[in-house]
Amino acid sequence: MKIIAAKWLFDGENIQRDTAVAFDEKIAEIGTFEILETRYPDAEILRLDDKSVLLPGLINPHVHLEFGANTTHLKYGDFMTWLQSVIAHRDELIDACHAACYRRQIQEMLETGTTTFGAVSSYGKELTACRAAPQRVIFFNEAIGSQPAAVDALYSDFMQRLEESEKAASDRFIPAVALHAPYSVHPVLIKKILHETPQKPLSAHFLESPAEKEWLQEGRGPFKYFFESYLGQSTPLCHPEAFLNLLEGRKTLLTHAVQAGEREFDLIASAGHAITHCPRSNRLLGCGRLPIEGVKKRKILWLLGTDGLSSNRSLSLWDEMRAALMLHHQAPLNLFAADLLRAVTSRAADALDLPVGRLKPGCFADLVTVSLPDAPDNEKSVATQLVLHTEKIDRLYIQGTQHV
Template structure:
């Protein structure tokens, strides 16, 4: 048993002053230090410096590791420009991202305090690295392919990768399913996968860019020559409303949703889906700003993800929080910082169905400590100062075991 006492504890929802946490693999109790020390007299005790904060481990629900070798190879500024560069450099980037590349990304996340991540895997090349990661991993096997004649072959390939990941399943390695997007996956393939994978965590890219919106809604725009030249398609196979109908029986983590209009947001709200906000990726690919105010008005839970190094400069959720803070200038900075911390902890855990993201009895003891440059006296300022001043964790516990 270990007891950590802190001037400030963010428990995933609220801020606690001068409290302590007792934990082994799971959290045993949260309370006043004297009470916990009396209840657990043999516990190993640690009192954090006044400038330190104890939080739940951060949760990154959406990233791609397989293109992690990218530095300057891909082009930014516009989604279609980026996509063309991905197609041209894909084999090179995948080839260069070997075991060491995956480990560097995973270690960097651990250093920043990420204790759970959702890895969207297109090829299964990152399976071993994710299984070996100290973090909890939701391993989203991705389905992609829109050609009708190839549906059976695509389904067979997807199922092979999924079954391989299922043989590795454990408390910390959870197989899941990713539907790439409504423009890139044939509806028949979606139905076959959803009919087979009824209980797994499910995610999908959705309405990311203006080009996607124009193609799905009217069959026009820069996606039209792309599909005609590469796949021989002259019309979209699935409208966005139809895609949401297909997945309506499941609670899905929809990534981006920047271009979702009011009607689509109402549909998302009714179905109980969540939206993963990736502000830096959206900025680099010219996708626009996700209007958080529209999600909040419809009570749509929004989470925070980094996407991959193919469209970002780091996998740090602290970097992502700072970007979001600047992207939404009309929201009070202190309130937005509080919402971002919740998005990166309790809200993500709830959407993924994990007993994590909170410092609460019975939850996984996935905890981090953060050292600020100096003590923060005002609780109203603490969340904002955490977002502004934090780059790495001082210590990281996963399942009560210290990893940093």
């Protein structure tokens, strides 16, 4: 048994003062240090100073590791320009991201406090690295392919990758399903995959860019030229509403949704889907701003993800929170900072249906400690100061075992 006593603690919902946590693999009890010390006299004790904060390990539900070798290869400012550069450099970047590249990205997430991440995998090349990661991994095997004649081959390839990942399944490695996007996965392929994987966690990119919205809703724009040039396809596969209808009965993590309108948000809310917000990626690819106020008004569960290094400069959720704090200037600062902490802890855990993300009895003891430059003088500013100043964490535990 271990006990960590903290002047400041974020439990996944609120900031608490003068609180201690007793844990081994799971959290046993929360209370005052004096009570826990008496109850667990043989526990290993760590007392944090007044500048330190104890909080749940962070959860990054959406990250692509396969393009982790990217630095200046890709072009930003517009989604279609970026996509063309990805196609031009895809093989080069995938070949350059070998085992050490994957380990480096996983280590970056570890050192910045991420104890659970959702790895979206198009080819399965990062499977070995993710299986060996100290973190809890939701391994989203991604389906992609829009040509009708290729549906059977695409389905076979997807199932082969899924089955390979299932060989490593455990409480720390969870095989899952990702549908790339409404414009890039044939509806027949979607139906076949959803029919065969009814219990798997599910993720999908959804209405990320203006070009995607124009193509899916009106059948024109830059995507029309793209599909005609590369695939000989002149009409979109699936209207956004039809795509959401395909997901009926399956709560899904919809990534981006920047270009969703009132109708799409209403459908997302009624279906109980969650939205993974990636503000830095959206900015770099010229996609716009997620109308977070509308998302919150509809009580849609929203999370925060980094996306991958093909459209970001780090995999730090602290960097992502800082970007979101500045982007959504209409939100009250201190309240929104606390909301961002919930987005990367308790809300992400709820969306993934995992017993983590909160410091409460029965949850796995995934937790981190962080030092601030100075001791906060009131609980209202703790969340804001955490978001503004945290670069790396001091200590990190996963299921009670210290890794940093």
